[in-house]
Amino acid sequence: MSRIRIPIGLMFSQTGSYGTVGQSMLNGALLACCEVNEDRKLGIELEPMIADPASRLSAYAPTAENMIDAGIRHVVGCYTSSSRKEVIPIFEKRDALLWYPTHYEGFESSENVVYTGAAPNHHLSPLIDFLFNHFGGRAFCVGSNYIWGWESNRTLREGIQARGGMVLAERYVAVGETEMDRVVESIFDLKPDFVFNALIGESSYAFFRAFRKACEERGIDQRTRFPVASCNLSEPELKEIGPDAMDGHFSSSVYFASIDTPESRAFVSAYDAGFPEGPAASAEAEAAFVAVKLLAQSLHDAGTTDLQQVKRAVSRQMIDAPQGRVSIDPETLHAFLTPRIGRSRKDGQFDIVAESNAPVRPDPYLIRSSAPLEARHGRPALRVVS
Missing domain, CATH: 3.40.50.2300 (Response regulator)
Structure with missing residues (x-):
């Protein structure tokens, strides 16, 4: 069965002052991409475009612009809140979707962001x-x-x-x-x-x-x-x-x-096998993994990369993640988490x-x-x- 190839962006700082966390997030996202691409039932193949803003705030906006200019409509990325806020106006203006996979301080909701990390x-x-x-x-x-x-x-x-x-x-x-x-x-x-x-x-x-x-x-x-x-x-x-x-x-x-569950043990085992040099599996890696999995399932169900249809599809998703069951609240596009x-x-x-x-x-x-x-x-x- 032929599969649809869909480019996505992975925008994480793998170097600089918080590069260790960024690398773990990239690893989690890449692991999910591999699992999605091996799953023939989904009928899609994710083609990640990877960028490293190097923990420099000034690099995030041009990096996001470059990805969108390359035809990418969905970007999984950012760690710091300052980087997220730097790029949100670009995603809103260019009608693209940021999948933000980390804990944050809250008091925000954008129609162009899906938040898979922890709310306050x-x-x-x-x-x-x-x-x-x-x-x-x-x-x-x-x-x-x-x-x-x-x-x-x-x-x-x-x-x-x-x-x-x-x-x-x-x-x-x-x-x-x-x-x-x-x-x-x-x-x-x-x-x-x-x-x-x-x-x-x-x-x-x-x-x-x-x-x-x-x-x-x-x-x-x-x-x-x-x-x-x-x-x-x-x-x-x-x-x-x-x-x-x-x-x-x-x-x-x-x-x-x-966490001692089959899903968590499988995630850690696959992560360690895929990235033996580390950094270790973490909440940030898991949130990035979950973001890519939710994105892939939503793209499959929507049958298109169109933002409105993908957002409608993501609100219907529910996955048994390493942390437990995860779903998206349609009112805020934030995740139910444990x-x-x-x-x-x-x-x-x-x-x-x-x-x-x-x-x-x-x-x-x-x-x-x-x-x-x-x-x-x-x-x-x-x-x-x-």
């Missing part, structure tokens, strides 16, 4: 509950100086304050900045119950190393006295942090490679310490999960994993 009610809301209930209400926030850091810290601050707690301080550093001494000293001065980390890439890795080293020099067990929690810490980044400081950190996500919280280990994996019993409807504007917090509806009911 999938990662921030459950993490706020977890931290407040387990460690206390005095938070210290540190983040990269752009929208992800600003909005993540704002959401955490509002959630902590609504529970009667407080944010003692917020500190921001430029993307790629690795000098963390002043941030670390501020933590020691203020003595919070926990640290919320919204740094990305090399800045985040440097912070974990510097904070652990400073604690050890003072005879402090950082894991218990100053627990650090993130919404963007994944397996490839633990290796970048290094063996001396990678363990004991909390991450709120929808996927960890340690929230989880993990604690990092010295072997570069996570122990899952809490998780939702079922996929949770996306709430990008925190409408259902914000008023008032003690009586809110729609947020995930996490169960503690023994």
Whole structure:
């Protein structure tokens, strides 16, 4: 049976300050392309055009333009929120569709974006509950100086304050900045119950190393006295942090490679076989994998690359992904996902310490999960994993 060849774009930074995460996302997308192309029942063959913006914000818009000029209507890509916001006007103007496969801060919805990564009610809301209930209400926030850091810290601050707690301080550093001494000293001065980390890439890795080293020099067990929690810490980044400081950190996500299900085991096995040099399988890789799978099924069902028909088709899809069942909310084009919280280990994996019993409807504007917090509806009911 003849198959229809369809070009798609894969736009991930494989180099630069967050190149490790970008490479894992590209790997996940390429794995899905291989599986789609081997599936004769779908009747399509994806032809990926790969581009590397090299973690430079200024490179994303021309990269997207080049792909669309080449006839590509569907692009899976971007990691940072700043890169996403840089290209959305282009996709809206040129009538193309961006498939955005990573967690983000929310408060956005575009008719030209399908969001397969976690919305804030999938990662921030459950993490706020977890931290407040387990460690206390005095938070210290540190983040990269752009929208992800600003909005993540704002959401955490509002959630902590609504529970009667407080944010003692917020500190921001430029993307790629690795000098963390002043941030670390501020933590020691203020003595919070926990640290919320919204740094990305090399800045985040440097912070974990510097904070652990400073604690050890003072005879402090950082894991218990100053627990650090993130919404963007994944397996490839633990290796970048290094063996001396990678363990004991909390991450709120929808996927960890340690999930023990047939779908997750198959994904990790195929990923490791396809990319033995790494980086390791992660939530970002899984979200990119899911994005390509949903795109392929939607292209098959629509029988065309036309955006309106593909968007109608994607709202009817449901796949058994590595993380569990995933579908797309037709109202927001965000995904139903399963929230989880993990604690990092010295072997570069996570122990899952809490998780939702079922996929949770996306709430990008925190409408259902914000008023008032003690009586809110729609947020995930996490169960503690023994």
